[in-house]
Amino acid sequence: MLVAAAVCPSPPLLVPEVAAGAAHELDAARAACTDALGVLAAARPDRLVVVGPADRSGRGPHPAGTPGSFRGFGVDLDVTLGTAGPDSGAVERELPPSLAVAAWLLERTDWADAPVEGLGVGEPLAAERCIEVGQTIAAQAGRVALLVMGDASACRTLKAPGYLDERAADFDAAVARALGAADVAALRALDAELAYELKAAGRAPWQVLAGAAQGAGLAGTLLYDDAPYGVGYLVAAWS
Numbered sequence: 001m002l003v004a005a006a007v008c009p010s011p012p013l014l015v016p017e018v019a020a021g022a023a024h025e026l027d028a029a030r031a032a033c034t035d036a037l038g039v040l041a042a043a044r045p046d047r048l049v050v051v052g053p054a055d056r057s058g059r060g061p062h063p064a065g066t067p068g069s070f071r072g073f074g075v076d077l078d079v080t081l082g083t084a085g086p087d088s089g090a091v092e093r094e095l096p097p098s099l100a101v102a103a104w105l106l107e108r109t110d111w112a113d114a115p116v117e118g119l120g121v122g123e124p125l126a127a128e129r130c131i132e133v134g135q136t137i138a139a140q141a142g143r144v145a146l147l148v149m150g151d152a153s154a155c156r157t158l159k160a161p162g163y164l165d166e167r168a169a170d171f172d173a174a175v176a177r178a179l180g181a182a183d184v185a186a187l188r189a190l191d192a193e194l195a196y197e198l199k200a201a202g203r204a205p206w207q208v209l210a211g212a213a214q215g216a217g218l219a220g221t222l223l224y225d226d227a228p229y230g231v232g233y234l235v236a237a238w239s
Contacts, residue, residue, distance in 0.1 A: 002138045003145060004043035006036035007179055008105065009233035010052055010098035010149040010201065016169040017075045027227055032224035032235035037109045037147070039237040045145035047112050049137050050081065051208050052103045052149030053201040054120025058096025058220055062118035068095030068103050079103040081125055082116030096120045098149040106147070108187045114145070121204045127192055130204050134211020148209045150202020152176075152232025153195075160230025165231075171234035172225075175206065179236035182220030184210045200232070213238065 008014075014030060016023035040048065065084025070077045081095055081103040095103060106116070119137075121130070138144050152172040155165035162168075168198045171194060178186035187210035195203035224235035 001143065001144060002212045002218065003045055003143045003239070004040050005146040005148060005213065005218065005238040006033075006040050007148045007150075007206070007209070007234060007236040008033045008036060008102070008131070009151050009235065010101050011151060011233070012070055012073050012097055012101060012232070014101055015070060015075070015077065015104050018070050018073045021232050029224050029226070029233055029235060033105055034109055035223055036235055036237040037105060039239050040145045040147065041110065043145055043239055044143065045130060046141040046143045048116045048145045048147060049140070049207045050099055050116065050118045050147045052096065052098030052102060052118070052120060053205060054096035055124060056122065058099070058120040059094070059122045060102065060120060062095055062120065063091065064116050066093075066095050066118060067101030070100065072099050075108065081118050082106070102147055102149050121208060123196060123201065123204060125204045125208050127188065127190070129216070130207035131188060131211035134208040135214065137208070138212040138216070144212070146209055146212055148205045150205040152202060152234055153198035153200045153202065154231045155198050156227040156232060157230035164197055166196050167194065168232070171195070171200065172227070172234075175202075175232070176222055176225045176234055179234055180220050180222030182213065182218050182238045184213050196205045202234075218224060
């Protein structure tokens, strides 16, 4: 059963070494992520599942001990998702960027001593399938926590990665309301086609959360809502 969830943005710019001279611009977002992870730790879960967007090579499960890095962003920095167990086999691939950011967040936080695993989900994953995946995750253990990585629209300004789209602000506001209220129905109802057009990478992970939280009766708090660089970044905690 899902007992807590944290929702965080997934840009590698959250990592100060990647952001370099602009690192201070996301200080508030980093602080909010730390607070959200504190809610997860306080819930004392039996298992933590980290869910984030991934391209084809990064989709699927990533066991504890999977390495990641930010070398692709010009930074000599490596991370590991949790600690591999004694019976773990060799890991054949690296974490996708969103899960590498999650691993970085966990490494800098006083995290609870619970098994961790990752799941990379692709943008095309249909809402119904996202819900099913979330339900399966929630049934894995008596007390499950989710760390959900993903960004809102990338079309909030003229200089945004997706240029300015007048629909972006309303879309992001609706997601912010849903995350702040732990509104499972609203997350389930997100328009996948519109999210794709607005380059909102968090749509599928948020709908996985909706599936996992169905019937859990969690309350939500929105901890951060801003659009630096024209991209919607949201942080929320559910417990």
